Amino acid sequence: xxxxxxxxxxxxxxxxxxxxxxxxxxxxxxxxxxxxxxxxxxxxxxxxxxxxxxxxxxxxxxxxxxxxxxxxxxxxxxxxxxxxxxxxxxxxxxxxxxxxxxxxxxxxxxxxxxxxxxxxxxxxxxxxxxxxxxxxxxxxxx
Numbered sequence: 001x002x003x004x005x006x007x008x009x010x011x012x013x014x015x016x017x018x019x020x021x022x023x024x025x026x027x028x029x030x031x032x033x034x035x036x037x038x039x040x041x042x043x044x045x046x047x048x049x050x051x052x053x054x055x056x057x058x059x060x061x062x063x064x065x066x067x068x069x070x071x072x073x074x075x076x077x078x079x080x081x082x083x084x085x086x087x088x089x090x091x092x093x094x095x096x097x098x099x100x101x102x103x104x105x106x107x108x109x110x111x112x113x114x115x116x117x118x119x120x121x122x123x124x125x126x127x128x129x130x131x132x133x134x135x136x137x138x139x140x141x142x
Contacts (some may be wrong), residue, residue: 001013001014001015001016001035001037001042001044001045001046002014002015002016002046002047002048003016003030003045003046003047003050004016004017004018004030004047004048004049004050004053004054005017005022005023005024006019006022006023007021007022007023008023009022009023009024009025010046013044013046014026014037014042016028016030016035017030018030030050030053030054031054031055031056040140040142049133051066057070066134067122067126067134068094068096068118068122068134069122071089071091071136071138072091073085074087074088074089074138075088075089075090075091076088076090076141087140088140088141089138089139089140089141090138090139090141091136091137091138092137092138092139093135093136093137094134094135094136094137095112095134095135096108096111096112096118096121096131096133096134097131097132097133097134097135098111098129098130098131098132099130099131099132102129102130107121107125107129
């Protein structure tokens with residue numbers, strides 16, 4: 001499923017969007033759940049440049065702040081907050097893309113390959129060394 005597919009729907013995906021002028025197969029209000037599909041029908045869910053456009057960004061403890069650790073609430077240890085949701089995911093990968101200057105200076109490599117540096121960047125540097133895009137890949141645990 002390609003959530004918020006816009007006019008560039010991922011090939012082979014079922015696209016959903018709220019705008020009827022897109023290439024969506026199904027028009028839905030992205031802020032209203034559940035979507036009109038059976039549980040477990042999709043092997044992959046893509047949401048490219050969507051999360052900043054919806055009112056609920058899936059982090060049960062924050063309203064607007066999102067970082068590379070936000071989805072840990074849905075992981076196996078659920079950061080101690082497993083009571084917010086029964087949904088569980090296994091993190092396959094998290095990738096942060098930084099603005100060009102910081103990428104050329106090697107910060108992006110450090111953020112993505114050195115876990116302690118990513119944590120340091122999230123807590124202290126992200127307001128100066130700006131991120132551009134975060135890509136998350138998860139496997140749903142059933």
